[in-house]
Amino acid sequence: MSVKYKIGESVDTILTDIEGTTTSISFVKDILFPYIRSNLESYLTKNFDDDQCREDLRLLINQSRSDFLSFGHQVPQIKENFENKTELIESALANIKWQMDQDRKAKPLKQLQGHMWQLAYKNGTVKGHVYEDVVPAFERWISKGFKIYIYSSGSVEAQKLLFSYSDKGNLLKYFSGHFDTNVGLKTESQSYLNILNSLGKSGEKVLFLTDLVREAEAATQAGINVCVLRREDNPDKERKQFDCVNSFDEI
Ligand SMILES: CSCCC(=O)C(=O)COP(=O)(O)O
Numbered sequence: 470m471s472v473k474y475k476i477g478e479s480v481d482t483i484l485t486d487i488e489g490t491t492t493s494i495s496f497v498k499d500i501l502f503p504y505i506r507s508n509l510e511s512y513l514t515k516n517f518d519d520d521q522c523r524e525d526l527r528l529l530i531n532q533s534r535s536d537f538l539s540f541g542h543q544v545p546q547i548k549e550n551f552e553n554k555t556e557l558i559e560s561a562l563a564n565i566k567w568q569m570d571q572d573r574k575a576k577p578l579k580q581l582q583g584h585m586w587q588l589a590y591k592n593g594t595v596k597g598h599v600y601e602d603v604v605p606a607f608e609r610w611i612s613k614g615f616k617i618y619i620y621s622s623g624s625v626e627a628q629k630l631l632f633s634y635s636d637k638g639n640l641l642k643y644f645s646g647h648f649d650t651n652v653g654l655k656t657e658s659q660s661y662l663n664i665l666n667s668l669g670k671s672g673e674k675v676l677f678l679t680d681l682v683r684e685a686e687a688a689t690q691a692g693i694n695v696c697v698l699r700r701e702d703n704p705d706k707e708r709k710q711f712d713c714v715n716s717f718d719e720i
């Protein structure tokens with residue numbers, strides 16, 4: 470195994486993205502997201518009266534209102550009348566599909582997706598994809614005393630499901646913690662400052678692994694070390710000034 474990226478001596482913490490980094494983009498695009506589209510209507514219809522589903526719908530309604538103010542009439546509005554189940558669900562379907570078409574990373578969408586995937590993982594319909602080089606790297610980094618954290622746009626609940634029910638077994642034991650868009654979007658440097666604050670660390674202690682240059686730029690602005698993954702199906706070919714590797718084997 471050739472090690473190409475040498476982790477700086479001050480680093481004691483690895484912060485890793487999921488989609489395009491530990492996990493193939495195609496797993497998310499071709500398995501996880503289609504599962505939501507195929508099962509959305511039946512899920513909302515079946516769980517409409519449950520507290521969790523109601524809460525998810527309320528968050529989506531609020532989001533659709535604020536999206537309307539930002540993006541105007543292109544945003545399908547959700548009809549907020551819980552007495553009219555059919556109309557509410559139909560309008561929610563249109564809104565959720567619109568958000569997914571844009572690959573929105575908004576919290577209400579991510580929360581609903583997390584709740585739906587829970588069923589799919591638990592009944593064995595879906596197993597989280599994790600690249601072959603990931604677990605050996607986790608073992609290597611832990612044996613050197615590093616702590617490993619996840620930062621993904623997928624909700625913390627969805628992250629835990631993916632790694633608990635992964636094709637490499639239950640990997641949750643490797644993580645010291647999880648961050649999602651509750652700390653902010655991954656393309657904003659403030660989100661990384663919020664993570665540093667929550668870890669009680671300065672940026673030079675942390676190495677962020679991601680596939681996306683816009684995330685790498687935001688983390689760099691927060692003073693965090695960055696290494697960009699060049700997995701085979703990653704679309705972000707313009708990697709600019711960043712250190713790059715093809716897999717975790719090189720770190
Ligand atoms: C927790 S995996 C679900 C994937 C997902 O919803 C997503 O938005 C992936 O984004 P990432 O930040 O991991 O690239």
Ligand SMILES: [Mg+2]
Pocket residue numbers: 486487488489490679680681
């Ligand atoms: Mg990613």
